[in-house]
Amino acid sequence: EVDQVCKELKKQLDTLTSENSKFQTQAQVLFVFVFEQLNEAERSLALLRTELEEVQNRKKEEVTLLQAAREETETKYGKHLEEWQREKETLLTQIRATGDEKGTVAQLQEQITQLKQEHEQAQQLLQLSASNTLSELNTVKQEKEELQKRLIEKKEEVAQVSKQLFDRALNMESEQQKLQEEKETALRAVEGSTQRVSELEQALTKEKDTTREVALLLEQEQAKYATLQLEQGSLTNQVLVLSQKITEQDTKILELTERKDYLEKKTAEQEEAQKQKDNAENKLVESKSVENEQELTALRQDNVRLQSDVTGLKEEIVQLQTAKTDHVKRLEGEVEQHLRTIQLQEQSLQVIYIRCVIFTSNIIFFLSKKKKKSK
Numbered sequence: 489e490v491d492q493v494c495k496e497l498k499k500q501l502d503t504l505t506s507e508n509s510k511f512q513t514q515a516q517v518l519f520v521f522v523f524e525q526l527n528e529a530e531r532s533l534a535l536l537r538t539e540l541e542e543v544q545n546r547k548k549e550e551v552t553l554l555q556a557a558r559e560e561t562e563t564k565y566g567k568h569l570e571e572w573q574r575e576k577e578t579l580l581t582q583i584r585a586t587g588d589e590k591g592t593v594a595q596l597q598e599q600i601t602q603l604k605q606e607h608e609q610a611q612q613l614l615q616l617s618a619s620n621t622l623s624e625l626n627t628v629k630q631e632k633e634e635l636q637k638r639l640i641e642k643k644e645e646v647a648q649v650s651k652q653l654f655d656r657a658l659n660m661e662s663e664q665q666k667l668q669e670e671k672e673t674a675l676r677a678v679e680g681s682t683q684r685v686s687e688l689e690q691a692l693t694k695e696k697d698t699t700r701e702v703a704l705l706l707e708q709e710q711a712k713y714a715t716l717q718l719e720q721g722s723l724t725n726q727v728l729v730l731s732q733k734i735t736e737q738d739t740k741i742l743e744l745t746e747r748k749d750y751l752e753k754k755t756a757e758q759e760e761a762q763k764q765k766d767n768a769e770n771k772l773v774e775s776k777s778v779e780n781e782q783e784l785t786a787l788r789q790d791n792v793r794l795q796s797d798v799t800g801l802k803e804e805i806v807q808l809q810t811a812k813t814d815h816v817k818r819l820e821g822e823v824e825q826h827l828r829t830i831q832l833q834e835q836s837l838q839v840i841y842i843r844c845v846i847f848t849s850n851i852i853f854f855l856s857k858k859k860k861k862s863k
Contacts (some may be wrong), residue, residue, distance in 0.1 A: 759791075761787070
């Protein structure tokens with residue numbers, strides 16, 4: 489019955505966790521949607537701001553152009569007015585000076601009417617330019633007001649979307665709190681079965697500690713194996729150096745043998761010369777005196793010295809050959825001993841690895857049994 493209750497509680501926990509994960513995914517999707525909506529709103533606001541800046545720049549340019557045109561018209565027609573007033577004053581002075589001819593007065597009146605017409609035309613042009621500027625300013629103001637209205641509408645839309653998303657987030661938080669409460673109740677109900685799980689976890693920790701110890705032993709053995717490989721490499725290097733030395737000794741032995749052959753040839757030549765001299769001595773004993781005896785003694789001494797050199801060289805060659813054989817045997821024995829030790833260590837490492845594999849398989853089997861029992 490307790491197992492059935494635990495299973496039901498676990499099922500409830502699984503359903504609650506799945507629902508919680510679903511709500512979390514929905515919240516993430518909503519957050520992404522809100523973020524995208526905010527980005528779009530920011531982009532639209534940036535576009536509207538750029539449009540406003542462009543409109544304001546156009547407005548400024550148009551205002552400057554209108555001001556320049558107005559200044560030009562004012563300067564132009566102001567000059568005309570000043571000239572007209574000057575002509576008027578001159579005519580009035582002339583009228584006051586003469587004051588009798590009607591034709592001059594009529595001409596002056598015609599000129600005055602012409603000047604008045606020109607003045608009226610100038611005023612009309614100024615009014616038209618002013619009305620145009622006012623109409624353009626009104627259009628710019630209308631465009632600005634429309635853009636501001638669009639900005640306000642966009643801000644209201646963003647505020648509505650954010651409010652809706654905030655409400656949905658609050659609802660999701662409340663639902664998540666409910667799920668959390670249900671989960672806590674289920675966990676409180678499952679607390680009775682947690683002791684068995686804690687015992688299993690303790691056993692697992694112990695087994696993990698043992699596996700760690702085995703892994704440390706494996707690492708130590710691998711480090712030893714690496715050091716042995718390094719020693720083997722150093723021994724191979726020593727063997728190469730010794731082989732080079734042996735080759736050098738072989739070259740020396742060859743040189744000594746060549747020298748020995750040369751000395752033997754020389755001794756044979758000297759012996760032949762000695763025989764010839766002996767024959768000559770037998771033939772010319774009477775004719776030759778003390779000088780021949782001295783030369784013979786010198787030749788005999790040279791012969792004795794050469795023979796002693798030959799014997800010494802033979803002894804050196806024999807010693808070098810014996811030393812070479814002893815050294816080679818000693819090196820071969822050391823190399824064989826190191827190879828045996830390396831093979832033994834490799835065998836021990838293989839045995840340790842097999843034990844580790846068996847131990848891990850036993851642990852896995854034990855854990856599978858524990859899981860089956862717990863289920």
